[in-house]
Amino acid sequence: MSRGRGRPRKFDEVEVRQAIMHCFWAKGYTATSLDDLSKATGLVRPSLYAAFGGKEDIFLAAMNDFAARTRAYLTDKVPPEAHPRAALQAVFTAMLDLYQTDEGGRGCLVFSTATAEAPAHPEIRDKLQEQLAGSDHQFRRLLERHTPSAAAQSLDAAAVLAAATLHSIGLRARSGVPRPALDDFAASAARSIAALLAGSSGEECTG
Amino acid sequence: MSRGRGRPRKFDEVEVRQAIMHCFWAKGYTATSLDDLSKATGLVRPSLYAAFGGKEDIFLAAMNDFAARTRAYLTDKVPPEAHPRAALQAVFTAMLDLYQTDEGGRGCLVFSTATAEAPAHPEIRDKLQEQLAGSDHQFRRLLERHTPSAAAQSLDAAAVLAAATLHSIGLRARSGVPRPALDDFAASAARSIAALLAGSSGEECTG
DNA sequence: TATATTTTATACCGAATCGCATATTAATAT
């Protein structure tokens, strides 16, 4: 589509974007140099600049790419109909898979990497805040789909706790906590939040 | 104490360490240059090196200083005897105060700044993991002091949820979420976690 | 006073940083 008039590109854009994402994911924004990106993508520096703009533009795109990858993985792995606890468990487990790498735990590019840059880079901060609100919203929708009987306030409370759990999971994964401990953490949180939801909807408390 | 033999120092060590902490807190490890530290402390670069070692050593010390500051602030602000919900609320509110700055939300130096460096710097990663475990442990102790009747498993579950809430609070604060929203978040989490604890200890469910 | 010891000050090192200016190459449109 739209094969322009000039010299055609020699690189596959999605591959390049993925390589960029992995660079930033591993080392963060500031510690990743344009030379790192150049080596990882095979693109020379001016080509990077021409195709994606400056370093900050490239990073903002990587944040979007990571979020898109997350959404795709989640819709693929979470069963559409399940009890809240099973749904939460499925989400957390999927995210744990996604937060891991061959070279060890990496956590979330957005929540564990962009955060450090927020005060100095307003655009990164704004996008981070936006994706933060997105995680709250997604959990809210997930829970209300699986527990329509719960009160709105309880749904909100459970959703933000679930989001907090996700943030903590990413943090722990990146700090090197071994996978079994992370699984325990996720299971415990899923059980707790589900119990909270069940308790507030009038049913009995079954921890 | 130990007024050495050579030329006396012209700087106050605790002031210098605090200035260093604020630099790293604002911009993170990589984005903070030794020149930044030099300007902020008034110490020239070789003096910094002689007094605290290389950049990574200085940062590790800043992580310790920040944690110490947090502990001091908490023991000062959290009432020794209170219901779990009030205790959690007090902790979260105190941390929200601590995570704020005249120039805006900064979150936690350790959880929101060192995290990005973890994969590339094993020593930073190890210290991060250690302080992560410390936050779990502290919440666990806080809760079991205020709810001795609860089962060990419930205490563990509530403690990690509380720690997760703290991590998320720091993340949100640094991403620019306004204080009232953070207060709501903290209050909701404190209420939920306390309810969880009350529910599992045999009492009725009072959301 | 003379020497030892510690801190500060100046200057410098090689390497790496981001960005861009300037060719050069390759494909299409006329």
Next chain:
DNA sequence: ATATTAATATGCGATTCGGTATAAAATATA
């Protein structure tokens, strides 16, 4: 065939990076 358009390749350039070598200054001890 020629002009146009776009992408790649080469390389500069000013700055900044972390770290250090060397010398000057200030104190304690002998």
